[in-house]
Amino acid sequence: MTANPESELSTDKQNVTAQSVMPATPELKTGSIILERYKIVEFLGAGGMGSVYQVEDLKSKQMLALKFLNKNQTTESSWKRFENEIRAASKLDHPNLVRVHHSGLLPDGQPYFIMDLVKGDSLSQLLKKHGRLPLDKVIKMFVQVGFALSYAHTNGVIHRDIKPSNIMIQVPTTDTTIGSVVKVVDFGIAKLTGKDDFNQQTLTRTGEIFGSPLYMSPEQCMGTPVDHRTDLYSMGCVIYEALTGAPPLVGDSALSTMMKHQSEIPLTLKEASLGIEFPERIEQIVARLLAKDVNERYQTAQLVTSHLVTFESAPTEARASEEQTQVVDWRLEKKWAVTLGAIVCIAGFFIGLNIPGYQNIITEKPPEWSEITRQKIMAGVDEYSDKSKLALKKSSLTFFEAVANNPEKFSTYSDKHGKRVFKFPPEEIGKMSFIGKEEHLALGNIESPPLFEGIMFEPREQLRHFPQFLSRFRDDDIKFLDLSYIENYALSAPSENLHVDNLIPYVLNLKSICSISLRNAKINPANFNKLEKLPNLCELWLSNINLSGDELVKSKQLSRLKLLALDNMKNAKLVVKEIGKAKEINFCTLRNSDIDIDDIRELSKCERLRFLDLRGNPKVTDDCIILLPAGLHKLNLQYCDITPKSIDSFKRFKKLTDLAITAHLWKPEDVARLRRTVPNVRLSP
Structure with missing residues (x-):
């Protein structure tokens, strides 16, 4: 329950610090007044570098933390390290960092500083209690750690000792506080970029390597000069431990651990946690943080944070879908489907195909x-x-x-x-x-x-x-x-x-472009029409764009398309008429576009059409089935007004391999009859 008691009290065998000698008893008495302003409330902890007390500011009535150098710390390096912490922390004013209010010398000559008091547990304490933490909590925590490091690095401060005991989770002070606030603490061995000769020397001085080998970067372990990317490696080590319950690399001693950081590749999160599945994106983020080569590592804390924020902001169901359908990522499947003449022969299409805006194509209506x-x-x-x-x-x-x-x-x-x-x-x-x-x-x-x-x-x-x-x-x-x-x-x-x-x-x-996706984008009609100047363009993915059908048809490129994907387009009927003139089109998606039987008659002219997605068009009825091109391979009729009356009509599709209907609205016996009628077709409800 302090700004950082545990960091000072660490008993980890692999924690390397200068002279670790703890005072046997508190040096200040509870209730005493120091500096004519601060009342000693509680002794919070002590370590090799200093003692920490909770104090009350008698002027502001605010609870703060007092940290001062222990009397037994008389070496030059100890004094410089303490002064370094004051200098580093004084440069920083950020919600995810502990703020220093002022500093100076106590009456007996000991250096001190007054800082924020953090009420809560360290990540180290949480891991001791729980072993490992849930992914969502870890992401939320390290988004804040990333913000803290980004701010520190921008202001010329490199922490160099990121570890679980230096990450504090502050208890919300009011019921209205949104979540817990994470604080990165203890800048005792921080490097101040450009003016830190002491740190450059002590990093390589024999017997005075500072840091925690379980979380030290390869370059830090080797004693070579470091930059802000050393903190990112350490951050990766801590994320790894938070997710799996153990640091990525552990040797028999501090030295062997440091050697492992220089040469050994850690297990994946799944391997280290004995089979727990983690999203592939998280595996990638952690692996990149732990890259041995600093140039292959993340280059800024900002980028790490943005990736974590992006992952956290995605709905849970979207993450699950991504993990379940990695093999058919739409960005990989769609772009070559027509270009390479594959005619969308995509394995498992109706078992969750991902194409622009059409993930899980044959599941029930997507959750709102x-x-x-x-x-x-x-x-x-x-x-x-x-x-x-x-x-x-x-x-x-x-x-x-x-x-x-x-x-x-x-x-x-x-x-x-x-x-x-x-x-x-x-x-x-x-x-x-x-x-x-x-x-x-x-x-x-x-x-x-x-x-x-x-x-x-x-x-x-x-x-x-x-x-x-x-x-x-x-x-x-x-x-x-x-x-x-x-x-x-x-x-x-x-x-x-x-x-x-x-x-x-x-x-x-870019004259070689043959396919463009503008899903969820906005474009001026005049600029859209300019795309017809691309000589090889034959695929357009236009789901949920701002253009209407009457604007789209002004483009000359529709007649030469092999693929067109629309969703929620106003006046799509005008586009359908143009599609009917496209001799080469074989992939067409017209979702939620008010398609009716007249539009189906236009589509019937597309003799090469092999893939047709009409999901979400209730005016598409049983009478439309007999008008559809007979050469279709894949057909999606979910949330169309298709009833068991149309079952026999599906016999005409001799090459059909996949069919999706809203089967939960049918009786089980009717679904069974449809399966018997087209036994070689994969039916998706």
Whole structure:
């Protein structure tokens, strides 16, 4: 119950500090007054570097913490370390850090400082009680730790001793407090960037290595100069322990542990926790934090925090869906479906296919956002300080602006056959993948397969503020450009943030693009029409965009499409007429678009149509079935007015492999009869 009693009282065998000698008894008596202002309330703890007391400020009546150097600490390094903590903490004023109010010398000459009093437990204490913590609590906790480190690093302070005992969870002071506030404490061995000769010396001085080997970065263990990225490694170690119950690397001694940090790759979270499943995204975040090479690690605390915030803000059901359907991630499946002539032969399509906006295509109607979830999305991460969020945004935009303005191309040719190497910045700027390959974070060097056929690229939202970044791609680098926005962001973002108009002039220079997704985006009709200048464009993913059907049909590109995906489009009937003229179209989604039998007659002209999704169109009735193109392979009729009367009509689809209907509205015997009628079709209720 202090600003940091446990850090001073640590008995961990692998905690390396200067002379660890604890005073046997408190040096100050309860009730005594010091400095004519502070009343000693309680002795909270003592360690090698100092004693901590709870005190009452007699002027403000505020409860604070007093920390002073123990009398037995007479070495120069001990004094400098204590002074260093005062200097470092005095530079910082942030909700997730302990604020120093003032400092000086006690009457007997001992240095002291007065700081915030933190009522609560350390993460170390929580782990001793519970072994490991739930994922959601860990994420919330380390979003705040990330904000604290981001602020400290921005102000030239590197902590260098991030560990569970230096992370305090403050008890809410009122019933209205939203959650607990996390405090990063104990800047005793912090490095002040640019003016910290003492720290540079003591880090390598024999016998005076400072830190906690269980959480020290490889460069810290080797005694080489460190920068802010050492804190990110330590942060990864602590997240790992919070999730699994044990640090990532433990040796028989402090020295062996330090050696392991330099050479040994830790187990995955799943392996370390004996089989507990963690979201793949969390495995990736922790693994990147624990990278041995500082250049492969996260480069800023801001980026770590933004990734954790993004994960935390996603609805629970969305995370579960993501984990269950990794194999059919829509970004991997959709972009090559028509381009490569696959005609959407996607395994398990009707068992949760993920395409733009159509996750879990044949489940029942997706759950609505709860009011609590909606409020949280609209409010953003409102439990964290505005200062932190503004600092995160400012620093992120500065980075992305620098990336966008770099004149060098991302890709270089590695051989005469066209193999390429993409040299992205050391921080993630988006997502990318090669044809038929797994999706990557767009960071660092990524080598293409021997035969380069283009990439999928999805830029991060921050990068879109600087559209010139697209000029860093060669005109034949990108085959599929994903400019969509995820639903939870689209719900909360200001309308102007969803516009992609500023990108279009740069998009038009990428002549190899054959597929574009604008899901949940906004675009001016005139700019949309300019896309027809792309000579290879044959796929449009337009779910929930701002354009209406009468605006869409003005584009000449509809007639040459092979794929079109619409959802919630006003006046979609006009678009359907144009689709009927498209000789090559074989993939069409028209969800929630007021489609009726007249529109079905237009679609019947599409002889090459193989995939048709009409979900959410109640005017599509039994009479429409006999009008649909007979060559369909996959058909979704969920939430259409289809009854058992149409069962025999499905016999005409000789090539049908997958069918989705709203079967829970049918009697079981009717569903059974449908299965007997089309025995070779995968039926999804």
